Amino acid sequence: MPESDPARTWFKCTDAERAAFEAGIKLGALYHQFVGAAVNAASVDSLEEAMAASLRTQPFVEGAQVRLDRKSLRQGPRPYDESSLTGEMMDVSVQVRYGESAVVGRLRYVPELGYPLMSLEAV
Amino acid sequence: MPESDPARTWFKCTDAERAAFEAGIKLGALYHQFVGAAVNAASVDSLEEAMAASLRTQPFVEGAQVRLDRKSLRQGPRPYDESSLTGEMMDVSVQVRYGESAVVGRLRYVPELGYPLMSLEAV
Amino acid sequence: MPESDPARTWFKCTDAERAAFEAGIKLGALYHQFVGAAVNAASVDSLEEAMAASLRTQPFVEGAQVRLDRKSLRQGPRPYDESSLTGEMMDVSVQVRYGESAVVGRLRYVPELGYPLMSLEAV
Amino acid sequence: MPESDPARTWFKCTDAERAAFEAGIKLGALYHQFVGAAVNAASVDSLEEAMAASLRTQPFVEGAQVRLDRKSLRQGPRPYDESSLTGEMMDVSVQVRYGESAVVGRLRYVPELGYPLMSLEAV
Numbered sequence: 327m328p329e330s331d332p333a334r335t336w337f338k339c340t341d342a343e344r345a346a347f348e349a350g351i352k353l354g355a356l357y358h359q360f361v362g363a364a365v366n367a368a369s370v371d372s373l374e375e376a377m378a379a380s381l382r383t384q385p386f387v388e389g390a391q392v393r394l395d396r397k398s399l400r401q402g403p404r405p406y407d408e409s410s411l412t413g414e415m416m417d418v419s420v421q422v423r424y425g426e427s428a429v430v431g432r433l434r435y436v437p438e439l440g441y442p443l444m445s446l447e448a449v
Numbered sequence: 450m451p452e453s454d455p456a457r458t459w460f461k462c463t464d465a466e467r468a469a470f471e472a473g474i475k476l477g478a479l480y481h482q483f484v485g486a487a488v489n490a491a492s493v494d495s496l497e498e499a500m501a502a503s504l505r506t507q508p509f510v511e512g513a514q515v516r517l518d519r520k521s522l523r524q525g526p527r528p529y530d531e532s533s534l535t536g537e538m539m540d541v542s543v544q545v546r547y548g549e550s551a552v553v554g555r556l557r558y559v560p561e562l563g564y565p566l567m568s569l570e571a572v
Numbered sequence: 573m574p575e576s577d578p579a580r581t582w583f584k585c586t587d588a589e590r591a592a593f594e595a596g597i598k599l600g601a602l603y604h605q606f607v608g609a610a611v612n613a614a615s616v617d618s619l620e621e622a623m624a625a626s627l628r629t630q631p632f633v634e635g636a637q638v639r640l641d642r643k644s645l646r647q648g649p650r651p652y653d654e655s656s657l658t659g660e661m662m663d664v665s666v667q668v669r670y671g672e673s674a675v676v677g678r679l680r681y682v683p684e685l686g687y688p689l690m691s692l693e694a695v
Numbered sequence: 696m697p698e699s700d701p702a703r704t705w706f707k708c709t710d711a712e713r714a715a716f717e718a719g720i721k722l723g724a725l726y727h728q729f730v731g732a733a734v735n736a737a738s739v740d741s742l743e744e745a746m747a748a749s750l751r752t753q754p755f756v757e758g759a760q761v762r763l764d765r766k767s768l769r770q771g772p773r774p775y776d777e778s779s780l781t782g783e784m785m786d787v788s789v790q791v792r793y794g795e796s797a798v799v800g801r802l803r804y805v806p807e808l809g810y811p812l813m814s815l816e817a818v
Contacts, residue, residue, distance in 0.1 A: 331528050336805065336814040339715060339798075346712040347800070347815050350719020358727040359486050361608035361656075364478070369502035376499035379492035385528035405454050405508035406687060410607075410659070429708075431716070436705065441652060445705040446716050459682065459691040462592060462675075469589040470677070470692050473596020481604040484731035484779075529810060533730075533782070552585075554593070559582065564775060568582040569593050577774050601733070609728050615748035622745030625738035631774035651700050651754035 328425045341425035342449055348386045349422040349431030353444045356381060357413060357433060366408040367399050386422050393417040413442030451548045464548035465572055471509045472545040472554030476567045479504060480536060480556060489531040490522050504543050512544040536565030574671045587671035588695055594632045595668040595677030599690045602627060603659060603679060612654040613645050627666050635667040659688030697794045710794035711818055717755045718791040718800030722813045725750060726782060726802060735777040736768050755791050762786040782811030
């Protein structure tokens with residue numbers, strides 16, 4: 327990858343630091359792109375797929391999985407029975423490789439912390 | 450719809466004005482929710498479907514169609530060959546009904562104006 | 573305004589419906605543009621001002637007020653003590669005029685409904 | 696910082712990799728939070744300040760500077776004379792520290808590449 331990376335001369339870091347940086351970009355971008363989107367039981371599958379596909383288009387991503395929590399979705403026949411996507415509903419994993427370095431970034435709600443955490447599960 | 454609308458007492462307007470207001474909300478929301486999303490030839494179908502499904506979950510929407518322009522998509526095997534979704538790439542139609550009033554909202558690039566326009570095509 | 577509106581030929585509606593549509597666009601856009609933004613006690617003033625200024629740049633807006641609820645903000649010296657902007661924290665009013673028609677759009681949390689409502693308070 | 700970081704047990708990486716990851720999150724989030732926002736000459740100062748303030752609220756950020764390019768702004772007295780914020784208009788620098796490791800993340804348009812690049816300028 328580094329040899330095919332047109333941007334490599336703009337970086338001053340190791341391959342592992344670059345992979346970690348790229349994983350952070352992907353998770354920060356995904357959260358802020360999609361949080362607040364209207365979603366209900368009929369649309370959650372397509373939103374999940376679009377989020378994963380969006381991750382997979384990005385530089386140095388080798389794989390991505392997105393799970394949205396269905397239990398939080400409002401459902402019903404009346405107006406305003408739809409929900410907005412929140413960070414608490416997201417469970418995202420993204421595999422990023424740069425050169426010899428592969429990392430796994432994760433975004434998920436951590437009950438002990440009380441908020442959605444973006445973390446590096448493996449470098 | 451009005452009789453099943455839990456929010457109707459908060460409005461002071463005709464059904465046609467309400468339908469127009471709701472159409473505006475849907476288009477303004479869609480644009481600002483999804484603009485900037487990473488997209489390429491492999492992910493454009495799922496993004497299009499998620500956008501249309503997101504519209505269809507919302508109050509008073511009877512139908513929605515989303516077309517994203519494939520010609521503007523960058524493609525290729527190198528990092529950074531993905532694109533970001535712009536307003537110029539979107540062609541969106543949303544049908545909204547409130548009581549006896551039905552409207553069609555549209556978002557699309559208008560060459561004569563030089564920008565993406567949100568308009569009411571029929572009331 | 574109608575005579576200076578370069579887009580008027582794309583609309584089929586009354587001035588009041590147009591004003592209602594434009595108010596909907598502004599509120600839908602504002603919500604989805606800014607929801608999820610990182611905010612704390614030190615940054616809330618600037619976010620509030622930026623949101624109001626963003627509304628005031630838009631077509632047919634005569635005035636806009638934004639109040640963000642400070643009580644919901646996390647505060648503290650530890651990492652992750654910041655909050656994300658939610659719809660529940662927003663109280664927004666926007667005055668829109670098109671021709672002879674003036675409307676007031678509002679976005680605020682309505683306890684009786686249990687969610688942030690976008691409404692037309694006056695036409 | 697590591698000793699005051701409530702999330703540190705969820706990470707498996709060096710301090711430098713963590714700092715790089717956090718810098719990536721901040722830049723990815725900023726871009727996707729604010730891209731597409733309505734902006735003109737009257738509102739650009741407040742948007743710039745809100746973006747910088749939003750960065751400074753976030754974990755492990757020691758400083759942040761945001762410059763938005765005024766030359767790209769549409770100006771004028773007619774409706775639709777406002778612009779939308781694009782990545783090409785942003786020049787952002789964010790200083791992140793985790794433990795002994797400090798990094799500088801940067802987001803700016805790079806003419807040689809033809810797109811806005813997020814990079815690590817120093818680790």
